Amino acid sequence: MSSSFLIIVALVFVVNLACIAWAVTDLLQRDKVRYLPKTAWLVIIAIVLFGSVLYLLLGRDRVVAG
Numbered sequence: 001m002s003s004s005f006l007i008i009v010a011l012v013f014v015v016n017l018a019c020i021a022w023a024v025t026d027l028l029q030r031d032k033v034r035y036l037p038k039t040a041w042l043v044i045i046a047i048v049l050f051g052s053v054l055y056l057l058l059g060r061d062r063v064v065a066g
Contacts, residue, residue, distance in 0.1 A: 016052070020045060023052035032061040 023045050027033065033041055033055075041059050044051040 016050065019050070019052040019056070023055045026060065027055065030061060033059045034061050035059060 024042070027038060027041055027045070035058060036044075041055050045055050048054065
């Protein structure tokens with residue numbers, strides 16, 4: 001394998017870990033999430049590749065300022 005391929009794989013791995021940390025932190029701080037219960041979102045974040053991105057795009061409940 002070429003070194004540039006390994007660097008790309010490492011970068012994707014680090015970005016995915018950062019997204020997982022962000023998603024889990026966000027999930028634990030929110031009172032409500034959309035579409036699924038919190039435990040289901042936690043399983044998706046932990047198991048599905050880029051499940052954290054799915055949560056961040058779909059699962060976060062929109063906060064209405066008021």
